[in-house]
Amino acid sequence: MSREVHNGPTDETQARGTPYSGDPEGGQGTKPEQLDKLPLDAWHRSRGGRMVPFAGYEMPVQYEGIMAEHLWTRENAGLFDVSHMGQLLIHGRNVDAALETLMPGDFKAAADMKPKYSLLLDDDGGIIDDLMATRRGEDFYVVVNGATKHGDIAAMEKRLPGGVVIDYMKEQALLALQGPKAAEVLETIIPGVGELNFMLGGPFQWQGRSLWISRSGYTGEDGFEISVPANAVADLADAICAHELARPIGLGARDSLRLEAGLPLYGHDLDLGTTPVMAGLTFAINKRRRAEGGFAGAMRILAELENGAPQKRVGFEIEGRQPVREGALVLDPEGNEVGRITSGGFSPSLQRPIAMGYVASHLAEPGTTLKLEQRAKLFEARVTAMPFVPHRYHRKGAA
């Protein structure tokens, strides 16, 4: 039996040197990656986590199984360790204006404690990373992807004015508690968190430790992200998982959950070759920034906002049961290559294959039928609106 491991937070590096990786001799000839340990490393192992290399760390890809963990999170509360992500505190003179030169977000008008999704751009409008930025008084608290964090810091330090300083909060761990029961669970441990609405954060205290909690996440469900000192994270994870509705969830389910939610993953659905307009992320560019420009890549991005981008990120429904994964080609009815799949897999909630990818804009209309080609086999596919599974965020005024 061969094994090809596919896209997502568990990319091909996870299987190097295993009997299934195509290099059963243990990755001979490849340079062994130096892996760091997460603050919860021993905690994951004691709970049966299967550890794999990801983003320079050993991380749990699953505990009891991806399918069960995925469905648990959609029905109860799943605890994710996302401490590999980069937590940054950016401060200094006119930090909001400085950040606006690198990203298209409206940081000058950003209200306190409200996380904003934004994109770190290069001068051609390509995406260096996607991130969440929250004004906390005079500072901005920014959470970036784990695999890209060191590059992000270097890119920002090079381009930000000297008076702006980036502190990498290495001593902080990051947990995410996601699912329809997340608020019920967390409220028993940290009273008051249930008052937060979607995309609102705040400081909390737990056993004498300072936490930063926002109501946000990467699954499409209600939930929280919790920044906690690394020396307290095991205690907090224990306290959360002591609740019968909370279980630890690995990277595998994190990927299938975000795919169902239609959320792009950096390094797969977003990269330097994609722009915010191609990726369908124009909600992150408000009216003032469109009118004024002044961010990296603005010339190209404003032109794409005006005239459309040549390609668009779309969802695909696929006929049959076989997953179509990252790297598959998108073909028009004449067999011409018109795009490619950037994420794909089997949807545990829908029990059928789903995928996202880029396609020429004139073929991006929902309902368009196209073919996908994977390992010399053709699949019938239909462009579809995302999310595949409806979001269930806790919005203000909602029940």
Add this chain to the structure above:
Amino acid sequence: MPTYFTREHEWIRVEGDTATVGISNHAQEQLGDIVFAEVPEPGRRVAKGQEAAVVESVKAASDVYAPVSGEVIEGNQAVADDPALVNSDPEGGGWFFKVRLDNPSELDGLMDEAAYRDWVQTL
């Protein structure tokens, strides 16, 4: 009925000049939740070491190699219809196909069950 195993984690159970082929319990554990299986049609010729079936889990796609050369007698429609059968009964009802052996001496290089179980422990 002797059962042999390959280093690629297929098993083959031999009965006279025919044999049943599947993937080992270790293989299904490593793959995780299996969501798709494609089995060969009767009459198809398979060659030792070449792809004969497909198995996909949530995270991974794999080819199942033929441990021996021969003609497929039957593909297991039950696993095509319910791929999770490979997780629940990998070395029994979760078999992939039956094959008529061209050359029984091709079995000589394979591991017997005890050798395979010992080897898997070392992985």
